[in-house]
Amino acid sequence: QKEVEQNSGPLSVPEGAIASLNCTYSDRGSQSFFWYRQYSGKSPELIMFIYSNGDKEDGRFTAQLNKASQYVSLLIRDSQPSDSATYLCAVNSGGYQKVTFGTGTKLQVIP
Amino acid sequence: NAGVTQTPKFQVLKTGQSMTLQCAQDMNHNSMYWYRQDPGMGLRLIYYSASEGTTDKGEVPNGYNVSRLNKREFSLRLESAAPSQTSVYFCASSGGLEQYFGPGTRLTVT
Numbered sequence: 001q002k003e004v005e006q007n008s009g010p011l012s013v014p015e016g017a018i019a020s021l022n023c024t025y026s027d028r029g030s031q032s033f034f035w036y037r038q039y040s041g042k043s044p045e046l047i048m049f050i051y052s053n054g055d056k057e058d059g060r061f062t063a064q065l066n067k068a069s070q071y072v073s074l075l076i077r078d079s080q081p082s083d084s085a086t087y088l089c090a091v092n093s094g095g096y097q098k099v100t101f102g103t104g105t106k107l108q109v110i111p
Numbered sequence: 112n113a114g115v116t117q118t119p120k121f122q123v124l125k126t127g128q129s130m131t132l133q134c135a136q137d138m139n140h141n142s143m144y145w146y147r148q149d150p151g152m153g154l155r156l157i158y159y160s161a162s163e164g165t166t167d168k169g170e171v172p173n174g175y176n177v178s179r180l181n182k183r184e185f186s187l188r189l190e191s192a193a194p195s196q197t198s199v200y201f202c203a204s205s206g207g208l209e210q211y212f213g214p215g216t217r218l219t220v221t
Contacts, residue, residue: 090210101153
């Protein structure tokens with residue numbers, strides 16, 4: 001079982017819709033959760049992090065964490081073609097070296 | 112403020128050649144990391160340095176060595192390159208848990 005799992009996609013949504021990206025993790029002791037956006041041929045860029053159960057909003061982005069279900073999600077409201085990228089979920093299980101990345105979900109926003 | 116910089120951007124090596132990938136950060140971060148990214152495999156940690164003067168192995172250290180030259184610089188060396196080391200290499204730094212990535216080096220070993 002992979003430590004951090006994401007559906008590889010592609011997830012296609014029309015422009016203006018809500019995109020929902022999901023991530024599950026296996027280590028119940030995980031404390032910190034991150035979402036990175038990676039455009040094709042570019043490096044990952046941090047867009048959100050969440051430490052506590054519940055929702056965290058930042059502009060059009062909302063991260064949702066449910067530790068009991070070992071599930072973290074990213075919602076993108078009013079999706080734009082510029083949001084088309086691969087979204088990486090990352091989970092920290094303690095210590096600087098313990099950040100595990102998922103393989104990413106490719107999002108396509110159709111104009 | 113350049114963030115994290117990496118050189119070179121692209122490199123082609125023949126099997127058995129050696130090279131060093133350079134990384135520098137200007138954010139005064141204590142921790143630095145080297146990852147490789149392969150299709151379908153995600154980002155995998157090669158080595159990390161929690162602070163100046165310390166380095167530790169990550170998930171896939173075989174075939175690599177690192178040097179934390181000072182707080183700013185963290186280099187990755189391939190002593191005898193193999194085709195299996197063809198990948199995109201990212202350096203990252205962090206002052207807490209959030210990591211910030213450099214632009215990457217695309218390495219091809221023939």
